[in-house]
Every structure is written in structure tokens, then in C-alpha cells.
Amino acid sequence: MSETPTWDYAPAPESSAIVNLKEEYGHFIGGESVPSADGATMETINPANEQVLTRFAKGGQEDVDRAVASARKAYDEVWSKISAADRGKYLYRIARLLQERSREFAILESMDGGKPIRESRDIDIPLAAHHFFYHAGWADKLPYAFPNQTVNPLGVAGQIIPWNFPLLMAAWKLAPALACGNTVVLKPAETTPLTALLLAELIQDAGLPPGVVNVVTGAGETGAALSSHAGVDKIAFTGSTEVGKLIQRTAKTRNLTLELGGKAANIVFEDAPLDQAVEGIINGIYFNQGHVCCAGSRLLVQESVADLLVEKLDHRIKSLRVGDPLDKNTDVGAINSREQLDRICELVESGKAEGSELHQSTEDLPEKGWFFAPSYFTGVAPSHRIAREEIFGPVLSIMTFRTPDEAVEKANNTMYGLSAGIWTDKGSRIFKLLGEMNAGVVWANTFNKFDPSSPFGGYKESGYGREGGKQGLAAYLEVK
Amino acid sequence: MADRLKVNKTYKLYIGGAFVRSESGYTMSSHDQEDNLIAHVCKASRKDLRDTVKAARSAQKGWAGRTAYNRGQILYRIGEMLEARSTEFEDLLIREAGSDDPKAELQASVDRCVYYAGWSDKIDAILGSVNPIAGSFFGFTVPEPTGVVAVVADEASGLVGMVSQICSAVVSGNTVIVIAPDRAPVIAMEFAEVLATSDVPKGVINILTTEKAGLMTHLASHRDINAIDYRDGDAAVEQSLLDEGADNLKRMRFSDSMTAAEWNEESAQGLSEIAKFVEMKSVWHPVGV
16 A cells, blocks of 8 residues: 555644633532632643643542532432423523533533544534433433333432543433432542533533532542442442442442443454444544543454455554644544553553554654554454553554454453444344344444443443433432 | 152252252251251252353353243243142242242242243333434344343242242343242252253253352352342342452342242332343444445
8 A cells, every 4th residue: 555645734723712711620519619628629731731721629528428418408409309391401401501612611621631622522512412402301201211110219329430531421420310300429530620610610500409410529539438428329430440340349329330441342354344444443442542441442353354454554543643632633632641641651561562563653742741642553362461451542452353253252252341343244244243242332334433312331340330321211210 | 558658859959950969968958847857958069159150151142042932932831830830839838938828929930930921022122222323323222131140039938039030030031040048948949840841941040059148259259140139138248249249240139128928919020120130232333324
């Protein structure tokens, strides 16, 4: 194949003028912004330039207690008493306000988390609004989702979300919880608290009664104080499998849903439309810098087309633009944190040490900020760490197979079971394989697609419970 | 005529479709309400459990792969065979389990098999969905069995609780390892004989008699068990199952203990029982490309 042509693009940065950051952010408890009881704060950094964006409250036990008490009061006195239709109308308001302010949210999301503006603008924020709109409609129709059974809200839900899709994950958690009649204490990730705090302001603008949604910011200890709190009736967590297991051990409530790690296989058969598959593979692993629990991080290619596919892939990744997340031409933004960059580097080193061959798209990365070039490994053995462990970065491990049975065997040979991809032109093969994949989401001839009507969640050690669809409502209801 | 000397039955474990003795050689005894010996039964060990998990695992894919129609017929067949042996079970329900209404419990148990048999080919229609994705994709969600489920038979009843738990788990394609109630091991093994004559493929339903307490942590820590159904309501046991089971993120299904009379009620059955042991799989495919 010919050498990848390069085009010089003029920088096309999105202006951040629309974002008005405060010098410091408090928790959002009982409808007010409040500092931590002990006054502790921490800073959040723009990963693309390593500059401090602002400071925010670091929550402790006392702050979590206060937030849970506020959510309880709002549940008892207000939220459990208003009509289901009104709950829905509040959610519709949130959806509309989010759509109105989507530009501001998108820019803030990219500044705080490092993801390309193209993705926060076109995917994260619209999808977050869509989740509120979708669930708004469920609020007064819940019995239709569970025919011949009775449904009741659980009460106060504690929700802990990760840094890879900060606003979207907040929407995935808040929308169904509120639609089902629960009140919430939300704990955003320590590196990306800002869009959740802006959402709290928006929720206030929507006129939600104080205490229905509370946000407590902080680090791991803050999340632990919430997940093990005796006053919550439900814990929903999205994050690492390691922390998910800890939460299963320490949660006081038995109502638990966990959306955890993954190591998805993306299987390409020789009859697949290869150019489409290449786009799917790229989207599967380099979308959001690979900070995606359902990322297609293990590529399984049928041996007969492996060389051709890798050649096409190599050609394609060289055209990916890595750099300023606010630049509208950027494909791959900044790695979310120094800590995550170190973890990616450590795993990539292990891949080299164990004998896999590393290929990278570029060595030309911005000097400031945390970046990692889109990368893939060939010559990977299933026993290598890069084939087993979640890298959570833009690093693909390529392996080959000969028969469909071997592909299934390799795909399922993992403790995870979140997602899988199948690329083939043969319909009957798709149906056979999708039945055999031990994974909660199977994308056939596509990858990394999301919709509020499509339940999302894992098999095996990728967790339990679903988000989205009528099936996702069960996580926030007592169904009898 | 002189009394004929009765031939007593030897009770074993039911693993992989075969009746086998415990490898440990340990036994326990079961007594009637006047403390007369009914029989000695095997006391299953951790090794027996491991063998049982293997049997259940190797049967799972085949069981889930059968048509729903076929699974329904097999569950119905269990009901037929149970009905045919009602006198024996009613007698044992009085003697071993101390049931005050054995007829009602036996009838409820048979009806429970029939009830769940009828669900087999309706589960997908009610729990699954076609998803109206905002884009050019066709999407749907189907329930699939969780895998290998450890059923800790409810202690409140001799038969109906255990039968309900088994049927609601296997109807969707799970295979089960049943830990018999401490109070009724002989009834459990008699039920195994019903299973053995009901066309249930080997390994789909396995029954161990043992002292429950001794096997619980092993159930929780076994990495090839996907879920545990525990209904005795002991909070300390629940916490230890959660602790030990976190290692492979076992799905824990706890509920408050019910009385035998409550188990007999129709309110004790339902789709929500089946839904405890399924996983939802969402599938996407582009349209028109």
C-alpha cells in the first residue's frame, strides 16, 4: 500500500470563552453549593496542558452523611409523593436544558477530561440529553415494563461514576434512578468533577426539589464512604472490576449494580467488508483514547486476511490526529491523568518484554499534556498481559484464528464479558456467534454504539445489572 | 403370615445423572418426627461439590442449546413423575419434614413444575425487547441463562421450596447444583429419582445432601459457579457469601425465608423468579449498509 499521505490542517480550536469556571466548587447538597465539613479541597487539571482548571471540595464521611440525609428527606417529603407524570416532566426539563447548553457542556467536558471536542460535542452530550428524554417517558409508564408485577422505588440511590464519560455516566445513572422515583447521591470521579457540578446547577434551574439530586465530590475515600453507607438503599457503580469486587464485599445494601471492566474481542472473518471493519476497529479501540470499558481491545483476525487487514489498519491509524482536545480536527485527545498514562506505559512495556511487537502511529506528540500515540501489538499470545488485562488506553492487541470455533474459544477466554464485535457478511454466522459470545453487548458489523433504549452491562466479572431499556429500570425498582 | 423383612433403600448423591456415594465416605442420618431413623444419607464433601460443578458446567451449554419447547416438555415431565409418586412423598413429608399439610405441598410442587414448564418459550417475549435505536441500526435484547447456579434449598419446606427454586432456575437454560434442605435430605434424594426418570439430561440438575453450613463457603468461593440462590435469610451467611463470592462476582439472590404454606401459594411463583438467573444480551446490526 502506498505511504499514508499527510495533510496539513490549520488549527481549528473551539473557543472556551463560553465556559465560566468558578475559583472553587462545593458539593451540591440539599439544593445548595456547600464546602466540605473540614474545608478540604482538591484541584482538577486539564490533561491536555497540565494546567489547574479549578478547585473543588474533597468530601469526607460527614459530607456523605449530610448528602444521604438530604436525599432521604427529599425522598420522604417530596419525591415519593409527587405524581409519576411530574417526575417525568422534571426529567424532560433537564433534557431540554442540556440540549440548550450543550456547547458549554461539551467544551467543559473536553477541558476537564481530555476527550476530543468532536466526541463530546457529537456523542457524549447529545446522548446524555437523550438518556434524560428517554427515561422521562418511562416515569409514568413503569408498570408496562413489568407486566403483572408491582413496582416500587428503592429510596436513596448512591451512584459512583468514572472519569471516561463523566456527564454521560451521570445521565446513565441519574435518569433511570429519578424516573423510577428514587433520590440520589452522585459521586463523580476525582479527575472529572466539573460537568457533574454544572449539571447540578442545571438541575437547580430545572426546579427540582432540593435534595432530590445531591453531588458529593472527592476521591476514592469519598466513594467508599458512599458505597458502604448504611443509609442508602441502592448502590450503582461504574468503574474497575477491582473496586467493584470491593463494593460487593462492603456495601450495606443488597441492591447493587456494577458496570465494570472489559477486554472485548473484535472478531474479523475473512468474508468481512474489510474497509468497514477497519473503521470499526479504529472506533472500537481509539474512540475516547481507548478509555472505554467496552473497547474492542483484542482484535481476532482470521489468518487468511490478517496481513491485509493489518496493512489497512496501519495505513489508517497514521491518519489519526492526536493532540489538542479542543481542536475540531482532533481524533485522539489527551490521556485523562498522569496515573492512567503511567499505567498504559507500564502495560505497553510488559507487551514488549513478553515478546509482542509494538507499532505506533506517530512519535510526534504535544510536548505539554499527557498523550499516547494510537498503538497496536502484533505477535500477541493469549497469555500475554496485554491480551488479558484491561489497558484502558489506545492500545490494540492483535491475534489470529483459523476456525469460527477457535475465534469463540479465544474471545470467551477472559474473566470479562462486557462486549464483543463480529465482522462477517454471513448472516447465519452472526446469529450463531452472537449466541456463543459471553458478553452483554454484541455489535455485529459495527462497534461502540450506544442508545438509551439498548440495555448495556456485563456478563461474568464485567459486573451485573443493566443500564438503558426497560431492562435497566429493574436496577432502581423493587419488582414483586 | 410372618412379617416380611423390608428391603431398605440406600441413598446416594445425584451427580451428572448418576447416583454416587460421597467420595468422603461420610454419612449423616435422617430421623422422623419421633426420632426414629429413616435412613442414612451421604454427607457431600468439598470434593463432591467440585465434581458436581464440573458436571453442571459441562451440561450447561447443551441444556441452554435445547429448544425452549423441549425444556418445557422436560419440566412438565418432572411434574408427571412427581404426581405419580405422590403417596410416597406425602408420607415422607409427614415423617421427615414434619409437614402439617403434605397433600397441599405435594400438589403445589407438581403444579409448580407445570407452571414453570409453560414459561420456557415465553421468557424471551416478555423479558426481551426490540430496541428502537436512534439511528440506522436494528437492535434487540435477549435474556440468556447466567450459567451454573447453586441452589441452596429453602429450609422452611421439605419439597415445594426446593422444587420451585430448581424449576425457576433451569427453565431458562441454567444448570443447578442443589444443596438439599438439612431437614429433608431423604425427600431430596427421592426427588432425584423423579428427575432421573424424567428425561432431564445428565448434569442439568444435581443434588447433594450434606450439612449446609459446612459447604456454604465452598459454594461461594468456587470460581465456576455463577450465581447462588439462598433464601434462609441468615444475614451473617449472606454477608459471607457476598465476601467469598466477590472473587468472581457471583450473582447473589437472597430473599426472606418463607413458610411451606407461603411456598404453596401462587404468589411464590412468577417471572421475577426466572429473571433472577438470566443475563441480558443486547445485539446491534447496521441497517441498509
